[in-house]
Amino acid sequence: MRISFVALISVLALQPQHTLSRSIIPRDGKGDFFTPIGVAVGNEPTSQVGCVAKFQLTPSSPVATLDYGSEVAGYPVFNVHAVSGKVQIEVKYTEEFRGLNSNYSDGPFTFSIGLSNTYRVETFEVTETGPLQAYLLQGGQRWQSIRLLTSGSITFSSVGFEASIPKSDIDNLPGSFESDDNNLNHIWSLGAKSVAVACLEKGTQKAIWDVGKDGAFVRGMRAGLSDQGAFLKDYTLEFEAKIERAGLGWAIAHPLASPAKGIQLNLVGNLPPETSFINTNTSLTPPNSTWHTIKTSLSNGQYIAVAIDETQIFNVSLKNYYVGGAAIPTNGSFGFGGLPDQSGYFRNVVVSDTVNKTVLYKNALTDPSKVIAEYGVHENYGSVCLDGPKRDRLIWLGDYYHTIRVIGASTSRYDLAKGTLELFLDWQSPSGLLPYNPYMSYDPSTAFDAFNRGGIGAVAGREVWSLILTDYQILGLLSMTDYVRLSGDLDFVRRTWSKWQLQVDWLLNQISPSTGLLALIGGFLGPSNGDSASSCALVQAFHNLADIAEALGDTAAKTKYQTAAVALSDAINKYLWNASLGLYSLSTASIGNYSVNGMAFCITSGTANATQSAQLLSALPSLKLGPGYRDSTLVNVSDPSTNISPNTNGFLLAALLSQRTISAAQTSMELMRSLWLPMLANRETSTGASWEYVNVGGDPGLGLYTSLAHPWGGAPTYLLTEHVAGIQTAKGPSGFGYQNWVVDPFGGIAMGIKRASASVVTAFEGNVEVKWQIDDGGMIDVTIKAPRQTKGVFKLNGAARFLSGSSIYRFREKI
CATH class of the missing domain: 2.60.120.560 (Exo-inulinase; domain 1)
Known part of the structure; x- marks a missing residue:
């Protein structure tokens, strides 16, 4: 990105001395492996692969194409059955198939050290049979090619990757979603796959x-x-x-x-x-x-x-x-x-x-x-979720906003989620700021000062690193509050509460005393100085923080954050609501413009009332572009290089579904089909995971550079669980960890779904599971399973059925 x-x-320079011994190393035979689902041998790479079997490369058929079916990651392994003559092989790795026809595949990735191979093409000389393993990690790919460069021949009994990520069965995760609309089922799996390949266990990246x-x-x-x-x-x-x-x-x-x-x-x-x-x-x-x-x-x-x-x-x-x-x-x-x-x-x-x-x-x-820690080449210090497995292998603070909710709806790897939050806190500055993109391979206890004051060429003595994309502080804060809401892990937030309060105090100090609006120096969501998007996002964060404060028994903090939310919301409506247009202005300096992010967060934060929310969404058609919505009215609609962001469209999707209207639900369905189905439509570009950007034609938005396994694009995963199947935490601290839950299938019914089921992990012994089906007579049959110590409510047509004291509930209602 x-x-x-x-x-x-x-x-x-002068006189060389070369050896070949360090290009490949013996593998240890331990750990999980990813193996291809198809192989083809010929003169050039081809996406039309056949059954996996032993294969041979010769001068007349020098190229093997291997398809892994979806995104995988790990250390390349080659099991050599036979070798004859001089054999050198060139191996390429890529997420998108056409990378196999590019000189540098879909790389190189010079953005960060990433504990992976910077290059997506590597060459080996093979002189003996047996298992051989490449030294450097390939972080994420679906396709691989092996090209014989010399006059010899080589036969492989198998090829694959020693897994560097948890090997997950996407069809059998702790969290699940299924409906009678198979397109939605596949869209749900995109986010699940993205967090499965982007979230790493400690020490797995060597x-x-x-x-x-x-x-x-x-x-x-x-x-x-x-x-x-x-x-x-x-x-x-x-x-x-x-x-x-x-x-x-x-x-x-x-x-x-x-x-x-x-x-x-x-x-x-x-x-x-x-x-x-x-x-x-x-x-x-x-x-x-x-x-x-x-x-x-x-x-x-x-x-x-x-x-x-x-x-x-x-x-x-x-x-x-x-x-x-x-x-x-x-x-x-x-x-x-x-x-x-x-x-x-x-x-x-x-x-x-x-x-x-x-x-x-x-x-x-x-x-x-x-040496190893000082130069940032140490194995990953903790369990973390990366921006994407192949590129930008950093832990981006703001991008984590969607990731944590996708985890909650799918893999339920809260250990990896908490590890990511702990890493941010390990790099926290004395002022309270969190880093916007920390590395996983530097030791914050020794490298903090170097990054914080010198990380981007800053003048010594000035904190700069954390001030890049300052609205990421808000998105990171929201990630923490969602982690606590979903996991119920109050012990974590209790232990780290003072650090989060320090960060919030820094944000409070950035509110202008003259306007009452947030005034940041730069951001991702929008202009960030007197803008609607970051200000409304902060209102949302204040509300969430007040809930956590209440759960912790910190009444002073609860009052502080509730008061701040009201004051900021009032200022937003005073200075940024444009009544004549029925819109929140992009910022005080750009009154006539507006954005998807501003719309989304002003709705989900409760800053906009019902009338304002309806007016906001009525302006959406003017932002429609290709398979989704452009970020703002400032984006050039005639520029063919303009890309659509599944990240920002994910914010919008949440706002649409929160409205609980038929028109908003139908717009949500149209958005998911237009923006997320292209990620599945073409097997040469599909990795089974959500993408970073999509262009107006529905292809990867940054060409071969695009990350095709990016959790920030996975919002439908949690929103389908929450609004189509209908499983949600109850509002307030009583809902933490699903101690109290809600099943509200309005979104699914409004989209025309006839059958849906979902499951989420709770903080108690067992999951909340729901299954509902609508018959031809207009009746809905509902089955809900939940831990006995939890309570819930089923909502339909403005009525509520309260459920408690059992572990299974079955009933039938009129739609």
């Missing part, structure tokens, strides 16, 4: 550097950056390096967090034929290893010089390099990586002030305890 820039400068007495062995990847270099400027980096294969790379003047600009340099070996891969592009890595001493100097805020073994290679002004009009900075950290299929050793790193030669940093890179 977000793109960073890296300036690339190539450097040439460290990606090998550190020992010879130094740090680094394979081709986005550079791992030292958390000790965040505040460096005009410095000299010196280290020793030895190429093992093809070349190696290093970064300098690179801010730690994304988005970031930095300088990536590459040292290329001689590439002798006997140890080179056939598919190496020598036009990109021209010829030109014993250990070499490499020195890179930054000076005067604009110059960079590189010397190898005391021979100067160049000394240039960065002003001569065009990067979209922006100056290349000379401040930021340093680190080590490389291009595809490169690998090498690094050791004896010294950083000094370029002018006065004062030593600022030293590390021999031989002690794992002093």
